[in-house]
Amino acid sequence: MKRTLLLNPPSFQDFDGGAGSRYQATREVTSFWYPTWLCYPAGLIPESRVVDAPPENLTVAQVAALATDFELAVLFTSSASFGHDLETVSRLKEKNPQILVGLVGPQVSILAQESLAAGPQVDFVARREFDYAVTEIAEGRPWKEILGVSYRQGDQIQHNPDRPYLEDLDPLPMVTEIYHRDLKIENYQIPYLRYPYVSFYTGRGCPAHCVYCLWPQTFTGHRFRVRSVPNVVAEVRRSLELFPQAAEIFFDDDTFTADGERARQLGRAFRDLKFVWSTTARANTSYETLKAMKDGGLRLLVVGFETGDPQVLKNIRKGVTLDLGRRLVKWCKELGIQVHGTFMVGLPGETPQSIEASIRFACELDPDTIQVSLATPYPGTEFYDFCREQGYLQDDALVHGQTGYQQCVVDYPGITAAEIFAAVPKFYRRFYFRPSYMARAALVMMRDPVERRRLLKEGRQFLSFMFRRRQCPDTQSEAGNSCR
Numbered sequence: 001m002k003r004t005l006l007l008n009p010p011s012f013q014d015f016d017g018g019a020g021s022r023y024q025a026t027r028e029v030t031s032f033w034y035p036t037w038l039c040y041p042a043g044l045i046p047e048s049r050v051v052d053a054p055p056e057n058l059t060v061a062q063v064a065a066l067a068t069d070f071e072l073a074v075l076f077t078s079s080a081s082f083g084h085d086l087e088t089v090s091r092l093k094e095k096n097p098q099i100l101v102g103l104v105g106p107q108v109s110i111l112a113q114e115s116l117a118a119g120p121q122v123d124f125v126a127r128r129e130f131d132y133a134v135t136e137i138a139e140g141r142p143w144k145e146i147l148g149v150s151y152r153q154g155d156q157i158q159h160n161p162d163r164p165y166l167e168d169l170d171p172l173p174m175v176t177e178i179y180h181r182d183l184k185i186e187n188y189q190i191p192y193l194r195y196p197y198v199s200f201y202t203g204r205g206c207p208a209h210c211v212y213c214l215w216p217q218t219f220t221g222h223r224f225r226v227r228s229v230p231n232v233v234a235e236v237r238r239s240l241e242l243f244p245q246a247a248e249i250f251f252d253d254d255t256f257t258a259d260g261e262r263a264r265q266l267g268r269a270f271r272d273l274k275f276v277w278s279t280t281a282r283a284n285t286s287y288e289t290l291k292a293m294k295d296g297g298l299r300l301l302v303v304g305f306e307t308g309d310p311q312v313l314k315n316i317r318k319g320v321t322l323d324l325g326r327r328l329v330k331w332c333k334e335l336g337i338q339v340h341g342t343f344m345v346g347l348p349g350e351t352p353q354s355i356e357a358s359i360r361f362a363c364e365l366d367p368d369t370i371q372v373s374l375a376t377p378y379p380g381t382e383f384y385d386f387c388r389e390q391g392y393l394q395d396d397a398l399v400h401g402q403t404g405y406q407q408c409v410v411d412y413p414g415i416t417a418a419e420i421f422a423a424v425p426k427f428y429r430r431f432y433f434r435p436s437y438m439a440r441a442a443l444v445m446m447r448d449p450v451e452r453r454r455l456l457k458e459g460r461q462f463l464s465f466m467f468r469r470r471q472c473p474d475t476q477s478e479a480g481n482s483c484r
Contacts, residue, residue: 012404043173064091110380124151194247206254267296308361309354346375
């Protein structure tokens with residue numbers, strides 16, 4: 001068995017776009033997700049080690065120095081960080097010319113040929129779910145026998161058949177054991193979660209067909225495959241043992257409530273454990289499911305409302321309506337469940353009027369907190385293909401090449417990229433600077449010193465972020481892309 005390094009490599013400062021994050025950019029408030037995907041093969045490979053460079057503030061030089069201790073390195077890459085990650089591979093090879101280096105993640109799952117062609121220093125990529133493909137490489141199996149890998153053979157690039165999606169998730173190791181072995185949970189923080197938190201998945205895939213969503217279209221598929229309820233409960237129990245300091249557990253499924261009956265079963269199973277948890281949900285979640293989860297200790301739901309324009313909702317095939325969003329928030333308020341609402345600007349069909357509708361809708365819903373993102377057309381998504389075909393994609397530089405901040409790369413007939421980019425701070429100001437919201441936040445801070453410290457810290461970081469964030473850099477990015 002090869003000594004294996006599972007690496008979430010260094011990138012931009014505070015870049016939250018690695019092995020467990022769906023938001024591939026530097027965030028407005030410091031946020032770090034666990035490198036969950038890398039921890040599965042780490043639990044299958046003896047003598048492995050997970051290194052999560054961004055939250056540990058490790059430099060490329062510090063990471064490269066580890067190369068001499070390993071025979072195999074597997075790096076999680078993304079479209080936004082790909083150029084940086086190739087540089088890290090080169091440095092690893094300089095330190096240890098004998099080390100084998102592979103890449104994993106959505107970027108190389110969709111663009112395996114292009115990624116290997118762009119990075120001759122890379123030995124292989126493992127496409128889609130890579131738990132067992134990486135394990136088999138570490139075991140020394142002939143590469144031609146390993147499903148789901150692409151690799152160099154002489155001057156040619158070979159692509160083995162796809163590996164079927166895992167159907168039985170219960171045999172996979174508990175990632176929280178690897179967190180305890182290799183990571184420090186105090187390095188991980190998300191603004192809307194209690195600190196420190198622990199997160200892991202109870203299932204993979206999402207049955208929804210939203211045109212913009214990266215993970216189901218490139219990595220995990222559209223079928224929701226789940227761990228058994230006893231298996232999830234066992235990892236919760238183990239997490240509570242390993243991390244008594246954890247204030248919360250977050251179940252980071254694409255959509256935890258995709259199977260309502262299972263969500264209710266988990267809620268009932270969690271009652272006796274008496275722990276605080278949060279998770280993801282869609283606007284069509286039933287009252288019965290919300291009630292069962294709340295009774296089981298649910299504190300907060302992350303809900304993707306995305307837009308306040310009915311036509312844009314149809315364009316992105318969200319599968320919900322504005323009225324379903326209103327109903328969900330109403331029920332959550334009745335049950336005492338907090339809501340973190342996520343919205344996007346720049347989706348297909350966006351106009352100044354639809355952005356205004358989204359802002360008004362967010363204020364009407366009045367969730368506890370919101371996140372506003374630029375809609376980003378990642379390769380492998382229907383959104384990307386649509387923008388390419390219609391000529392709306394103006395640049396491939398999804399983030400600022402020196403800071404990692406999101407860039408708006410789409411121009412529509414009725415609204416420019418610059419206008420879409422400017423809508424983000426406008427959206428935040430209109431929501432958070434309402435007198436009613438500010439009064440509510442002040443009351444929370446008066447009652448809860450922990451919340452007071454958290455909100456004041458986030459406020460300072462957010463204002464600093466909005467000051468630094470720019471659509472057009474003064475100089476060309478490190479990847480050579482200029483602002484257009």
